[in-house]
Structure formats: structure tokens, C-alpha cells
Amino acid sequence: MAKSVRDEETSWGKLIRDVVVILLLVLGIHSCVAKPFYIPSDSMMPALHNGDRLIVSKYPYGWSYASVSFHLAPKVEGRLFGKLPERGDIVVLEHPESRIDYIKRVIGLPGDTIELRGGVLIINGKPVKREVQPMTAIPVDANTPSPGSSLYAFVTTDAQGRKMLEAPVVRETLPGGATFDTIDMGGFQTDDYGPVEVPADHLFLMGDNRDGSADSRVPTFQKGLGGPVPFDAIAGRAEIITFSTDGTAVWYNPLSWFEALRPGRAGTDLRPARDAEAK
Secondary structure: OOOOHHHHHHHHHHHHHHHHHHHHHHHHHHHHOEEEEEOOOOOOOOOOOOOEEEEEEOOOOOEOHHHOHHHOOOOOOOOEOOOOOOOOOEEEEEOOOOOOEEEEEEEEOOOOEEEEEOOEEEEOOEEOEEEEEOOOOEEOOOOOOOOOOHHHHHEEEOOOOOEEEOOOEEEEEOOOOEEEEEEOOOOOHHHOEEEEEOOOOEEEEEOOEOOOOOOOOOOHHHOOOOOOEEHHHEEEEEEEEEEEEOOOOOOOOHHHHHHOEOOOOOOOEOOOEEOHHHO
């Protein structure tokens, strides 16, 4: 029996309703629970590489306009069930002006005084603990270093003829015990900064690649964050790397998707180690 016009209209109505429900469900999960995130640069090396895919949780710090995916919400002050990050957390945020997603590490909390001298981070008048580590040994691929990155100065060739990124690493331990590795190339304008006091309801954010990060030390006209960032601009906390690709995958060749996967990156926990003795 042929469908009537009314039956066809009802079928289309149900389809549209189902699609809207699915879209609202996805938006709700992205905005309130967790969403995937792609790393597009070297600013958080060595912890994060260009091509890493992450899970970012939305609930640890409560919710604000920045929690809403796709930057759909108007910028309204306030945070529901707000809880400040800890020093050392890696967070995703909306740039205060462009509203583009950034990913940085929390260095300063409200009331902290932040200063850098010769690349040494000073919090509340006390230099943080710094320990020189072995050089990075990261295979060079289409994604690492990123195009135009200052890290190209540290690309070498090993005994097997492979190109490797070997950059200087310094391990920092913040007040509270968060410990993580940074890349410190030295001799950059951002090596000297401040002192600046972090205002109430603001955070001071920096990239782990200290000489290749547009962060709170860098003015907004240079694509930096222009100082401490309002807490409301924080969208969520980086939790774990799900997978990572080397930049060779092409959309029309599914086999290349698997060949481009980097070994050893999936499952990496992005919460910083914490030194109990430093607390």
C-alpha cells in the first residue's frame, strides 16, 4: 500500500526530531562531560606533540560560557560549581579576545606573584625547583617539529641516519608538588617577565615549550593571552592522550590512517606527577 502524503510528512518529522535530539545529546556531552581535542602546535612539548588527540573533561572546575562546545555561548561572568585548578594542571581555554581554543599549563593561582628572570620561573619570590634532564629524543616526522617551529634548530641525525629532535629539557616542580618537563632553549624575550600579581578569579598560564608558546607572558597582538586569564575562560582539564598521528594520513586512504599512528602515545596520563616532599 502506498504511503499517503500525511504518512510521508510524519516520517520526515520523526527523522528531523531524531536528528535534533542526537545533536543536542552530542552538544550536551561535549559541553558538560568531555570532548576530544587536537594538538596543533609544539607549544606544550615535550608533554604534548603536534598530532596528539586528547580527552578533555568539562566538569572538574565547574561550568562557564567556555564549557559550551563550538563557542556558541555569550561571554557571561560566573561559573557554576566552580573549583579552581591546581598548579600544574593542563587546561583548555578560550582565548580572551579571539575565542580560539588554547591549551596551556596552570602556573599561577589568584594572589600569586609570577616572575621570570633568565628563564627561571619565580613564584611568590621563590625560584621553582629546576633539574636538568637528558635531551629529548623524538623522531622527526611531518607533524614534529611543527611548520615554522623554533625547535628545528635542534633537529639532528642519529647513527642510523634518522632525523631526531634533541632539545634541552628542564624539570620543574611547582609549589604544591606538581612536577613536569619543559623545553628551555634560552635567549628568548619571554625569559624575563614581571613581576605580575595574579588577580582574583584569574590564572597565569604557560606552555611547557617555554620559548615557543604564546601564553600569559605574550601580548594579545602577538597571539598571546596578554597576562593572567579569567577563570571563566577555562573550558576543561586535559586528561589522557587517546591516539597520536605523524601527519602522513590522507583522508581518502583508510590504510594510511593506521600507518600514521605513533606508537607509545595512546593512554598517556596528562595529570602531572606530584612530589609529596614539595607540598
